[in-house]
Amino acid sequence: MTTNAAPPTSGTDRFLAAELAGEASFLIARARSRGSALANDRLAPLGLRVRSYSVLSLACSGLRPTQRELAEFLSLDPSQIVALVDALEKDGQVQRIPDPSDRRSKLIEATPSGAALYARARALTCEAEDVSLGGLSATEKTEFLELLNKAAFPIG
Amino acid sequence: MTTNAAPPTSGTDRFLAAELAGEASFLIARARSRGSALANDRLAPLGLRVRSYSVLSLACSGLRPTQRELAEFLSLDPSQIVALVDALEKDGQVQRIPDPSDRRSKLIEATPSGAALYARARALTCEAEDVSLGGLSATEKTEFLELLNKAAFPIG
DNA sequence: TATTGTTATACTCTATAACTATA
DNA sequence: TATAGTTATAGAGTATAACAATA
Incomplete structure (x- = not known):
């Protein structure tokens, strides 16, 4: 054992003493940035990204969400859901099913192909x-x- | 007390039973999306956003970070730091100081104006x-x- | 040869408003 | 009048590659 056995610090550890390092919004942003970049890398071979994966996941849940429900639960704008569902539908992974009880709504459901894709994607995101x-x-x-969970779903 | 006293659920609570709701990457993404949107709203009157705020914060820390250190600690690309520092410098909030020990590097330090701005911004982000x-x-x-902190700064 | 800051480019994500068809 | 989905657009965020100055 020598005196110059350096600890495995990354060089910017001294900034952990800064006020910023105690702010949840910064820590969450950093964790998300790194986590989603890693997850996107893993999902790339499947033609998915974290956002399209989250839509596919709910489409596979059996809960038959409407696009509006997807938007609310994923905290995305309804117009973003359109684009995500468009891409997944064009790829044959999900389908829009007219809601019998409200002709304005469309229920999003995975195809068998989508379910199989989700199984593989889920394994990759869990790895990530x-x-x-x-x-x-x-x-x-x-x-x-x-x-x-409490931070992501306040109040209700 | 009536039988139809509805709980304060948001309508999409049934999706909390979906697999997705147990994935950290999704929960972090949702928490960040909502949190940064709120923080950006609060910071808007000051001409800041969460990313420029984080740079300003470290510029105010007294630790005199280089742009490279900012990039690493904030998990941003060095080219993004250039744009963020450009804007803050143009606004008179920070300044680039040549590093005496390495003429390639520039130390980022807040001006008095920047320090005052940070004090106000910090109060707003804490509120958020x-x-x-x-x-x-x-x-x-x-x-x-x-x-x-452990999730945002793995290993070292 | 490697690193710091910089510029440029393309792509993804986010926010907003307007439109249609239904309710 | 309000809501679900859609379209369009602009701005913010992210990822890459190349370059000049310096180490």
């Missing part, structure tokens, strides 16, 4: 998550998910 | 954070920040 949250223990991950 | 994390208790917030 394991990497992203590699610094957390199993119990910490559980606690983190609970707190994240 | 209180709103965003309103569903968390004080102890939960502390725990959340610790876990967020």
